[in-house]
Amino acid sequence: MSTFVTLLVIGLSEGAILALAALGFVLIYKATGVINFAQGEFLLIGAYSFYTAFVVMQLPIVLALLVGVLVAVVVGVVVERFILRPMVGQSHISIIMVTIGLASVLSALVQMFYGTQPRSMPPILPRGSVSILGGTVPVNRLWAIVICAVVLGLLTWFFQKSRHGVAMRAVADDQQAAMTVGISVRRVFAMSWALAAISALIAGVTLADITTVEMNIVNFGLLVFPVVIMGGLDSVPGTIVGGLTIGLVTQFVSGYMDPGLAEIVPYLVLVLVLLVRPYGVFGEKRIERV
Template identity: 40%
Template sequence: MDLFLNLVASGLVIGSIYGIIAIAFAIIFKTTGVLNFAQGEVMMLVAYTSWSLATSLALPFWLLVPVTILAAALIGVVIEFVFIRPMSGQPVFSIVMVTIGLAITLRSLIIMIWGPDAAPFDASVEGGLIEIGPVVLFSEQLFALLLFCAVSAAVYLFFRFTRIGIAMRATAMDETSALLMGVDVRRISSLAWAIAAVVSGLAGVAFAVMFARAPDMWFQGLQSFPAAILGGLDSPLGSGAGGLIIGVIAALSEGYIGHGLKEISGFIVIIIVLMIRPYGLFGEKELERV
């Protein structure tokens, strides 16, 4: 039983990272209809930028978080303005191909600037070991869990109760009607990319603090993709829940069945789920009148 509980706890920790990145996937898709295949690379860029800020300015971790949020928002706005806005009006497939090119570019850029070697993040969450019954967690792991809860709550409140969040939901439902109602669609698109960069960037910082900053961090974005599909790309909170599910399944499959299943278990799950619910566990079924 102790092994099971520790595997579940471990799965929830890594699932929190998957879930946060999956929320970022869903925010952009829900608002613009674009699937950003560079989300993992954006996460990695924010994490490296955060590390540079922490080391150059000697920031404590509690101050590094708000600074990272500002830097990530700026990165998201710049990416949307330079790469996505010029593609306005083009087929979605073309925009998706741009995000794939952006992903490859960011991977090379990070290696050019920061080098190919992995290294510690040089910032930590104070607290040490935390024992919850038979489960033992590091403070960095607990931070990841709390970050997931905070991001999920913030995203829910933002889309539910703020004027900008409601405008983003309206744009997602019908862009033409939103334009006629006076919604600045370009501004909404830029804001969606900024929020997604902030959300995924915080996940990148949490991951780097737990493990290390490394040029292969982008792979966490690929691992998070099944979570977004499982939960439903049009449901940010559902995508977050999908991350927890994928994380727990990955941990249990590796712990009880064998090493190597952790990387593929998520994709096996979405194959099974999508055959039953093509729109995900929490996504909305689309009905088209013909």
């Protein structure tokens, strides 16, 4: 029972971080139709930008977070304006290849400035452990769940209820109709990339705090794809369910079976979902006439 509780909390924390990272992926896809293969690198940029402000520049944590948000917004807007916007009207495979190239460039830039050695930073979340139902649970994992849940709730509310969120949904449904009622499609595109970068920043900083600041954050970001395939590329609730499911399955397989097998289980789930339900558990089934 103690092992189960420990694995449950760790799985929920990693699943919540995954869901937050995947939510940015879904926002971009819903608003622009772009499949962003650089989402893992956005986590990396977020973690290292915060590390630079907090450790290298020794700014207070609040200012370091603000610097991280500013960097995330700038990166998101620059990518949309100067890399993706010129690709409007091009084939989907061309845009996918551009995002793959972008991922390589961002990763190379981080390696060029910081190298490949893991870096440590002062803890942000409380350390220590507590006992829950006989299991020893790290306190920072509990805080990670709370932080990700709050941010996911705020972003979901923004997307569902706010004026800008409604505009993003309108553009996702029909760009031409959105333009006729005065919605700036270009502004919505830029906003979606900025929000995706911010969500990746928070996910990256949280992950770096409970683990370490290193290039392997990109590998964690790759788990975004099983999450969004499982939940549905265009489903926000599906992203949350998918993230928690992948996080829990990975931890239970690692704890009860084999850590090596746990590394490939998310991709086995991805293949299984594609075979059974290609549009995801919560995704919208679209039938298009060609």
